[in-house]
Each structure stands twice: as structure tokens, then as C-alpha cells.
Amino acid sequence: MAVQMAPSILSADFARLADEAAAVAAVADWLHVDVMDYHFVPNLTIGLPVVEALLKHTALPLDCHLMISEPDRWAAGYAEAGARNVTVHAEALQSPVRTLRLIRAAGARAGLAVNPATAVEPYEDLLPEVDMLLLMTVEPGFGGQSFLDIVLPKLRRARAMVQRHGGSVWLQVDGGVGDDTIQRCADAGADVFVAGSAVYGSDNPAAAVQALRRQAEQATGRAAWRH
Numbered sequence: 001m002a003v004q005m006a007p008s009i010l011s012a013d014f015a016r017l018a019d020e021a022a023a024v025a026a027v028a029d030w031l032h033v034d035v036m037d038y039h040f041v042p043n044l045t046i047g048l049p050v051v052e053a054l055l056k057h058t059a060l061p062l063d064c065h066l067m068i069s070e071p072d073r074w075a076a077g078y079a080e081a082g083a084r085n086v087t088v089h090a091e092a093l094q095s096p097v098r099t100l101r102l103i104r105a106a107g108a109r110a111g112l113a114v115n116p117a118t119a120v121e122p123y124e125d126l127l128p129e130v131d132m133l134l135l136m137t138v139e140p141g142f143g144g145q146s147f148l149d150i151v152l153p154k155l156r157r158a159r160a161m162v163q164r165h166g167g168s169v170w171l172q173v174d175g176g177v178g179d180d181t182i183q184r185c186a187d188a189g190a191d192v193f194v195a196g197s198a199v200y201g202s203d204n205p206a207a208a209v210q211a212l213r214r215q216a217e218q219a220t221g222r223a224a225w226r227h
């Protein structure tokens with residue numbers, strides 16, 4: 001499977017979201033949208049109305065990462081609106097199977113996210129219900145934080161787990177991913193890369209995405225899990 005690049009608009013200019021999406025439209029695979037509610041994480045960003053507006057202004061598939069309480073209640077709405085991927089946090093779900101199925105039934109891909117301190121092994125039996133596992137490589141809530149190397153062993157275990165189940169589930173990393181960390185992530189098993197400050201903190205966001213993709217592809221080509 002090919003490397004997927006998902007720039008995060010958390011580090012973009014929120015007053016110019018359509019332009020910021022356009023800046024990476026030719027080189028990104030998805031646009032990562034961080035939804036935060038002041039409850040699940042200590043930050044507040046954007047919700048469904050902004051996602052609906054953005055959908056009208058970009059052809060990039062939206063990768064909605066819901067860092068909210070009660071995702072069981074709100075997730076399907078993002079799928080119904082037209083998000084391509086909807087990712088919900090294991091720590092906040094009450095009924096994971098029902099909610100993941102609702103996301104898929106509404107036409108989106110279903111993602112399951114875990115925080116740095118949350119194990120992935122308890123979710124192995126849920127793999128048939130998900131299209132992507134998101135391993136947070138920072139505590140969720142803010143862009144620009146330092147990458148947590150302690151997540152790398154879990155990423156290797158998650159890759160082995162996914163491969164045992166046929167290898168079709170994407171493994172996404174989010175948080176502190178940049179040119180000094182992306183190769184380690186690819187080597188450990190990630191194939192979907194979210195990058196916020198490394199892309200939108202750059203003078204040339206498109207060139208930053210392309211440079212990160214090259215690094216990820218090179219590391220993936222060498223990675224033991226691919227052979």
C-alpha cells in the first residue's frame with residue numbers, strides 16, 4: 001500500500017481555510033481536520049459547520065479526527081456530511097462497534113484512535129470493523145508538540161497485529177511528525193502521516209508535503225515489515 005500524506009489544518013490560518021487547503025491540494029492525499037471540544041482535550045477548534053463549508057471548497061478527501069466527548073453521538077454526522085474518514089478515540093467511545101459501523105454505513109471509512117498511553121492490543125478483535133488505526137504520537141490537543149518516541153514500540157506491535165489480519169488496515173501517526181521523525185514512524189510501521197506544523201509552519205506547504213512523502217517512501221522501502 002502506498003504512503004498517504006495528510007496535512008493537518010490545525011496549523012493553518014483558520015481565517016483562510018479554503019486557500020490553505022488549496023495550497024496542498026495537488027500533493028496531499030487527504031486533509032486532516034482536528035475537531036476538538038474543550039472536554040476530551042483542553043482545546044476548542046472547529047465542528048461540523050466548518051467541515052461542511054470546507055467540503056464545498058476542496059476536492060481533497062477530509063480526514064476528520066474527532067477529539068471530542070461522546071463520539072458515539074456525533075461521529076456519524078461527519079460521515080453523512082461527506083468526510084472521507086472519520087476517526088474516533090477509543091478512550092471516549094461507549095459503543096465502539098456500533099459507532100464504527102454507523103460511520104461506515106454513512107459512507108465514510110472508520111478510524112479508531114488511541115492516545116500515547118492507551119494499548120492497541122485490546123482492540124485487535126475490532127480490526128475487521130476499522131479501516132485505520134490512529135496512534136497518537138503526542139497527547140492530543142495541540143499542534144507543534146514534540147514527538148513521543150515511547151509510542152514507537154506500540155507502533156511496531158500494531159503493525160504486526162495489522163499484518164496478522166491481512167494488512168489492509170492503515171496505520172496513521174499524528175503528532176510531532178516532521179522531517180526528523182517521519183522516517184522512524186515509517187520504519188516502525190506507519191503508512192499514513194499527519195503533519196501540521198511541519199507543513200503549515202513552512203513557507204512552502206506543498207514542497208514540505210513532497211519532501212516528507214519522499215522521506216516516508218524511502219524509509220518504507222527499507223522497512224523490515226514490508227518484506
Ligand code: DX5
Nearest residue numbers: 008010140141144176196197
Ligand atoms: C493534535 C492533532 C494533530 C496536530 C498535529 O492533537 O491531532 O493533528 O495537528 O500537529 P503537529 O504535526 O504540529 O504535531
Ligand code: ZN
Nearest residue numbers: 034065174194
Ligand atoms: Zn489530528
